[in-house]
Amino acid sequence: MSTVGINFGSATSGAGFDVATTVTAIQASELAIETPWQNELTALSAQDTVLSTLGTDLGTLTTSVQALTDFTGVLSEKQGSSSDTNVLTLTGATSASVAGSHTVVVKSLAETSxxxxxxxxxxxxxxxxxxxxxxxxxxxxxxxxxxxxxxxxxxxxxxxxxxxxxxxxxxxxxxxxxxxxxxxxxxxxxxxxxxxxxxxxxxxxxxxxxxxxTGVNASLTVDGISVSSASNTVTNAIPGVTFQLLSALPGTQVQVQITNDDTDVSTALSTFVTAYNAVVKDITTQEGKDSSGNAEPLYGSPTLSLLQTQLSQAMIAGTASGSISSVTQLGISFNTDGTLSLNTDTLQSTLDSDYSDVVGYLQNTGSFGQSLATTLNSLGSQAPDGVVYLAQQQNSTEETALNLNITNENALLATQKTALTTELNTANEILQAIPSQLNEVNELYSALTGYNTGNG
Known part of the structure; x- marks a missing residue:
């Protein structure tokens, strides 16, 4: 404990000194021990905020990739159309349907008895x-x-x-x-x-x-094959396709066209690009300084380096599928700042010519899509081994230790404060009693010597 001078003026004034201020001054140097701990907690808290944002954005990116790699997801979606909606309309095309054209002739409608x-x-x-x-x-x-x-x-x-x-x-x-x-x-x-x-x-x-x-079944042909349906809602004539019969025209051929849902695929890839760019911007922001010239919370962090390296490698990993061997063939290009751009015209051209290869490039074992999904599953906030999760756990451990140090130091200072206050209050009482003690001495001296000291 450092030495603190006590200024109480003249010893015979009886004024004493300010005990509370003196105790605070004595403990100031002890309290300064906590300053670096508090500073470290502030820094860790700022890191936690950034890590939380990274974890959220990586989670969004993972979800966008899952939409592309899910076997029953967007790439399996189908849409259909009818060449004559007065005779037949489509009400649904599931992932079990296959892109192609079918010829339907409705001979008679189903009737209910x-x-x-x-x-x-x-x-x-x-x-x-x-x-x-x-x-x-x-x-x-x-x-x-x-x-x-x-x-x-x-x-x-x-x-x-x-x-x-x-x-x-x-x-x-x-x-x-x-x-x-x-x-x-x-x-x-x-x-x-x-x-x-x-x-x-x-x-x-x-x-x-x-x-x-009279109750009768609908009669129709699908691609030349006779089909009987108890209902005018037909669900089993074309796999995965449901259509509604509206009128019977025995001599009229209706073309039912089943196509891949390219619009939803394009939207899903656009969502992926947006989510990827958000993560890249999170990382690059932390590589510099803020507006005040201070280093960003994760500046120089190995976590950032690992995230950046793994993401970059994942974008060029995975095996080819037929004619598709690179994300650039999907219309995705790399910008100088590490972000991505999507050319929807290039994507549409590839979907039109090589749809099955696009599906394989995203969903086959060892493909780009599956490789990227595996990488993302090891980077985010997921326990027990996500990169962001481990960084958050490390910070939490350090914060717990620092808070314990501060708690213990505060408890020690509180004990010292009580003891110091008691001791200094006693000393202060003594100082304040000196004038009356001097008066007693003077009075005794006058009584013994008859000499008047002038003090009464």
Whole structure:
């Protein structure tokens, strides 16, 4: 502990000295020990901020690469078109579909079986008896009329509640009301067979049923192959493709074109270039000084050097796929500052001529895409061995040690402060008592000698 002079003026003044200020002055040199620790914590905190940004941007870059290397991702996406949307429209093309052209001829549409009852002049007439309904080759189901189902509307409700496989409703027009039964299954498999034992108790008339529409399958040819579909939504005629039949024109050929989704591929590569450039700019920014001339937090850091080297090498790594052996063939070029640019015209030309080779260059084992993905998985914030993660862990360890040093030093200073304050308060009390002690001595001297000291 360094020596600190105590200035209390005249020893006989009784003024003493400022204990708190004196204690602070005595401990100032001890407290200065913490300064380099605090400075190091500030530097580490600034590094943590940069590392966090790097980790986030590397994560974004990894995600953009995954979109290109995922076997069911953007490169597998397809889109389709119909040459005659009045006859056929496409509703979906999955990754299971294959680019190509198909010829479809729609001979007839699928129809759903329906039946309807005789007309009742009064919809509220009381009914009795039963109705038996069979859907296709299924088991016949009988619904018996009781007090809760003895009108057209309540009988329709009872049929629907029975979950027989038909949709029942009441149709009312100028002629009266009828019970309508429509199969829940389209095509021939949903053909209805209705057996009626219903009676209009109000009029005494029996109630019969007529066929509204016969259940038949759609008939079409796909590339010359006959196809039967129970529904006008056809999902199995062209692998991975779903299309809707709208009308039947037996002599009309409809061309269904399935193509790769080049627009989404271009967007995905553009996203990759943007994400890559963000990481490069994070790195290059740390290689210089800030506006005040101070070195950036990670200036000279081996972490930066490792990230830069690994990324650069990954951009030229990986095996070729057919005619594609470099990212430049995908329209990606390298700028002088290390960033990338994407020429969409070059990319489109390559997609048009060598799509399968592009897929292989990004997705085959040992390809550029797979090699880059592997590299990125070792660079980011992912535990346990990501480069950024390890740098963050090292900083955390150092910060913990520094904070412990500061905590221990503060505890020591607090103990010293208590002891010093006690000692100096005692000394201060003594100094402040000197004038009265001198007065006592003078009074004693006067009493013994009779000499008046002039002090009372």
């Amino acid at each position: 329906s039946n309807y009852s005789d007309t009742l002049t009064n919809a509220d007439d009381t009914l009795s008896g039963s109705i038996t309904i069979q859907v296709g080759s299924g088991t016949a189901q009988t619904v018996t009329v009781d007090s809760s189902s003895d009108s057209l509307s309540t009988l329709a409700t009872a049929i629907n509640s029975a979950d027989i496989g038909v949709n029942a409703s009441v149709i009312t027009d100028a002629n009266g009301s009828r019970l309508s039964l429509v199969s829940s299954t389209s095509g021939s498999a949903g053909q209805l067979t209705i057996t009626s034992a219903l009676t209009d108790s109000t009029t005494g008339n029996s109630i019969g049923f007529s066929v509204g529409q």
